Amino acid sequence: MVLYTSPFPNSFLSVLHSFSWGLIFPCYWLADRLVGSFVPTTYEKRQRADDPCYFHALCIIITTPIYLALLVASLPFALIGFLLWSPLQTARRPYIYSRLKDKNHANGATLLTEWKAAGTGKSFCFGSANVCLLPDSLARFNNVFNTQARAKEIGRRIRNGASRPQIKIYIDSPTNTSISAASFSSLVSPQGGDNANRTVNAGIKRTTSMEYKGDNCGSNNSEENREDKGGSGEPNEGEENTCVVRINGEDNGHMSDTETETVNGQARASGPAEPSLEGDAEISKTPNHKQKEGDSGSLDSYSASRESLVKVRVGDGTVDQSTVNNKLLYKASIMKKTSVRKKKHTDETFDHEISAFFPANLDFLCLQEVFDKRAAEKLKEQLHHYFEYIVYDVGVYSCHGCCSFKFVNSGLLFASRYPVMDAAYHCYPNGRGMDSLASKGALFLKVQVGSTPQDQRIVGYISCTHLQAIAGDTTVRCEQLDMLQDWLSEFRKSTSSSSTANPEELVAFDVLCGDLNFDNCSSEDKLEQQHSLFTHYKDPCRVGPGEDKPWAIGTLLDPEGLYDEEVCTPDNLQKVLESEEGRKGYLVYPTSKNHSSSQKGRKASLKGNGRRIDYMLYTEEGLYLEWKVEVEEFSFITQLAGLTDHLPVAMRLVVSTGEDDP
Secondary structure (H helix, E strand, C coil), rough: CCCCCCCCCHHHHHHHHHHHHHHHHHHHHHHHHHHHHHCCCCHHHCCCCCCCHHHHHHHHHHHHHHHHHHHHHHHHHHHHHCCCCCHHHHHCCCCCEECCCCCCCCHHHHHCCCCHCCCEEEEEEEEEEEEECCCHHHHHHHHHCCCHHHHHHHHHHHHHHHHCCCCEEEEEECCCCCCCCCCCCCCCCCCCCCHCCCCCCCCCCEEEEECCCCHHCCCCCCCCCCCCCCCCCCCCCCCCEEEEEECCCCCCCCCCHHHHHHHHHHHHCCCCCCCHHHHHHHCCCCCHHCCCCCCCCCCCCCCCHHHHHCCCECCCCCEHHHHHHHHEEEEEEEECCCCCCHHHHHHCCEEEEEECCCCCCCEEEEEEECCCHHHHHHHHHHHHHCCEEEEECCCEEEECCCCCCCCCCCCCCCEEEEEEEEEEEEECCCCHHHHHHEECCEEEECCCHHHHHHHHEEEEEEEEEECCCCCHHHHHHHHHHHHHHHHHHHHHHHHCCCCCCCCCCEEEEEEEEECCCCCCCCCCHHHHCCHHHHHHHHHCEEEECCCEECCCCCEEECHHHHHCCCCCCCHHHHHHCCCCHHHHHHEECCCCCCCCCCHHHHHCEEECCCCCCCCEEEECCCCCCCCCCEEECCCCCCCCHHCCCCEEEEEEEEEEECCCCC
């Protein structure tokens, strides 16, 4: 299948489309600004609290006639542009495939060789987020604004968070399994010569993601940051940028003086911080980007926040590493099991957490609501610092391909570190209300993640979707889930080049993610909860229909509280969501007709920890029979605090192949 690298089959149509949009854009921009001036966000209201009450009204009185006059003057040009633009959409392709042109920063081909080096298998990390990049006037109804600046900052946070090296800490102790009950961070550097991968006997695993402020922030994991895995004996040896530290429990969890000096020496060896890249120096216009010193959200600070101070437990005391904190090139966020977890949680076979950062070595990213085309371009530019392959501007416009007129695309965007082999998009034809104006649908992708010693391709399937959003449209969403399953099956069949007797390709994973707009605990979403999709795909957060696992939390934030000081930074939001009272204050909970209209009372009486409408699913069906797929960790991420009203989610899968490759 040929991947489309441009929206139109020839340059003439592309030029004509650019011309028509140039005629439409002034009218579109003025209308957006005019409507936006009447929809202030809570942040803007707080900023104006000290101004005289008449000041804002005076600004509206002055600017509104100007916007209206210019809008009327631009309408004739917009009409001509629309008459040219609309017919062109019949020739438009359903997506644009972008590959990083700078070969110095490209490493997709290198990643394909890692499967052979991994031996017993490899892990892959998937992320999904609804980023609410609508036209500014529409985004304001979700209490976010300045779409263009947010797009750039979202991309910057994601690629900075994902490009950090990864630390894995193993503790072999039956009594002390907590690195620090009070700390969310570690500053153990993965770069330190031969001591970087120092290991002892296996024990309880702790995974640490690090914030990297080095040169690879602008590249795709350069060779300088790859550790030598030889002799470490770790599972997933092909994994990049990983530091492994093992703490033996033979002395009841005490670290020897030599071990302590080694850990501290690695931290001191990292040297002074380097200046950040060109994007880090810019000052954004939105309140979310003005981080205080030590904030982990923007990744711009050279000093760690209060939660980022390193505390390594040694016997009954602690060794506080805050004295070397400002000298480090790294800042880390421990991917940890909650230290206060109840016993019933310890039966879980994988790590789960609320993290202030996107996972290190993020391989695949699926985004929803990237509706604004200019914002999509800015986001793509930032993501290309880390992801080599991006599929964006997905969807159809006008009346092409769907029943009703579509003003905006599907809002889906996919980014990958591995080469994309095939891609397909389908539009849901049954959208209702406001959703019918967008070409919401599903994006299906096939990626190559490696090859066997026999030169068989190892591939994976990833699907991203966004379902009907209007509450009460249960039947619409169920119909869309039916179509989604059919399209998934068709895509697998149409892109498969293997036979059972002589497989040319081995399927390593099949992942489905996106904003499904229903939760697993609401009584109003029972039909979706019982859909057959969940018999084929597994949800790591779900026990069964109507019941989530105790550690799972909602992913839909209360828009009114986005700019509260308690949650406006990743560290603060992480801390709030780790408490039940905090979740009740800042997450949206399912509505129920059986309870009073009081939101607080309703939240207290309902099951679950908020509306979890962003899903990450995987299946074991249709994969290579001799391989086993397991979840290694699942994360709810707060790094986009203040930039969107959804919590991103991430899942790391381990594909175990046994002792020998097939």
